[in-house]
Amino acid sequence: MTEYFLNLATKGNHNYLDKSVRERIGYIAGFVGLFVNLLLSILKLITGLIMSSIAVTADAFNNLSDTASSIMTVIGFKLSNAPPDKEHPYGHGRIEYLTALIIAFMVMVVGFQFIKSSVDRIINPKAIEFQIIPFILLVISISLKVWLSFFNRKLGNKISSAALRATATDALGDVIITSVVAFSLLLSLITEYPIDGYVGILVSIFILYSGFSLVKETLSQLIGEAPHEDLIIELTEGVLSYDYILGVHDLIVHNYGPGKVMATIDAEIPSDIDVVTIHNIIDQAERELSEKFNLHLVIHMDPIGFQSKESVDIMNKIKNRIKKDSFIKSMHDFNIIEDNGSKIVVFHVVVDGNKSDKQFSEEEFKIELAELIKEINPNLDSDIIIDMEY
Template identity: 30%
Template sequence: MTKSNDKTYDREREGVITALTGLTLNLVLGAIKLAFGIVTGSLSMLSDAVNNLSDVGTSAVVVSSFAISRKKADSGHPYGHGRFEYVAGFIVSIIIIFVGAELVSSSVRRFFTGEKSTYSLAALVVLVLSIAVKAFMAIMYAAKNKRVKSDTLTAACFDSVSDCVVTALVAAAFVAARFTDFPIDALCGVVAALFIVFGGLKIVVGNVNRLLGERPDGATEQEIAEIVSESPLVLGYHDLMVHDYGAEHKVASVDAEFDKNLSFVEVHAAVDEIERKAYSKYKINLVVHSDPVDVSDSRYLAVRRAVVAALEVYGRDASFHELVIDDKDKTVGIHLRLGEKLMRERDHITAEVMSAVDSVLTGYTVTAEYDFM
């Protein structure tokens, strides 16, 4: 347990240091541009300075997200505070969208008024310096995020990339303005602003989906499936569900099938081992529910094999559980668990299952119930 807590602390400490580095760079860059803008009287430079200083606020949000998400679980938040990172990522992306929208508005106005920006050579040097610093920040965020895996750092990285794009277009427009009277800087501003807005919207959608409880990526489910399947006593599994409470806190549950003739002690030991492996390897709090299966019934095993073969073609998007043979009513009850796309083909899939059952158990009717995967 101590080792796990140390890993959590290292991740959050690294995230805080990265965010503080970004905050400091934004503050220094904004101060330089602000001073230069005041001395030269360049409104564009002052505007760019304000943009960098607003990025200080963005960095502050990122820092606070790690500080809050590291708080331990309490009575009011039994699953911890890890999801605050998603809230912070949402806030940062909203800031990005507002900045982009303002840039769209100002660029459109300048395009129709024909207003041109006038920069000195010194201003161009400042812009190039700004691009270099922002590129460094984007690389830093991306490199650190490979380990930290934080949505807020993802948003901060995109913010730095979009600043690079905007500033590069401003610098290019400055050079081009020497050769034409066309308000090319305004046009470049619109293009850059649209890039920022659509990128911000994409990040918003990602964070909202996480807060709503989107289905985890296939890799997480595969990791759990492998651990469950590794147990020599597990015959199969179903109803795997994963709940995301933050990058370092996932809770999952799964129904595992065991031979009903095994003792309670044997099943309990196997379940404990599966749950321990899930936490030690992937820091997933896994709860395993045991389902008894009668492996002494040859007909049951034959029907089971037939259904497995029928569903195998659909991969991980189709599974089944609670297979029951009722000799009195001549029925075979089964719960089919299908993915979203396969639910549209459930009649066809059920017909295939019925055919598979009939090949083993003639004269029995299949009664299917459906679970959405």
């Protein structure tokens, strides 16, 4: 069934990075979720009312909130794929994240409402009579939700959609919730203890946790997450594969939503190479790598000139110093420039922010390196730039 919907969306075009393919998959996932969740919410609501079970009714409204989530998913995919305009030159991709955030808050509201109803049921207990048909409906619901979780997970991985992957996780949470409700109905066969309200609270806690997890994940994406390590490695190796590029550094990736990523990187090139030749190579690299990784890549050229004996000596002594600290990753853009008769040593030091000690001070580190340079040549000033990487 999943493959059928996938083939329906792709129409033979299995390039999942293609904007139109991605949009169609998002629509199909949303409409399938809408139908399944609406069907389940109606069945559970009828079951809950017949049995007077607050736990089953809470589960029904949880599925109803999932129906609203599916509607928001469809709307989100539609709006996020709107073309760039004057106010939003990089597109509207982050609307998909905002949609997920709205869905998460809707889920949490449902959770809070049913905690209140469950507490009321504990205070005013009501016996639950086990009935085979409602129980079978719950088992069917569990089966459908297992499939829906697999369905959204597969489609979400195909198009790298955080929204669909979150929907898959939410569906898996619903499997747990409904399983607990079904188990409580079975317990009613062997005990008269009014557990319905307590199970309702447990279901509500699952709902709240699901909503909180979605809020946390979505906010992280809106704030700005670090690019995946595989992308960093592959993009770096890709730029280095072109002729005359000696080294790369300062890779920065900007995410404006799924499929709307910009990246900039500095490429070190020989200073004596023909400008037209290296310009054509850089243009080719930007074009080919942008297409390969489905992003917009800009490469900045850093010419590397002739290094005098003095500059090589200073550079080697600085390298020997920074090797003492495991959190120093590298140095780059080393140069000695003249300004109004003064010589200034300019270079960048890359510090691993995940490994550096909490007591690490950029200013103290700069002063130490500046004093080292003064020991080599008292007439040299320094301009040291610290690049923190995480």
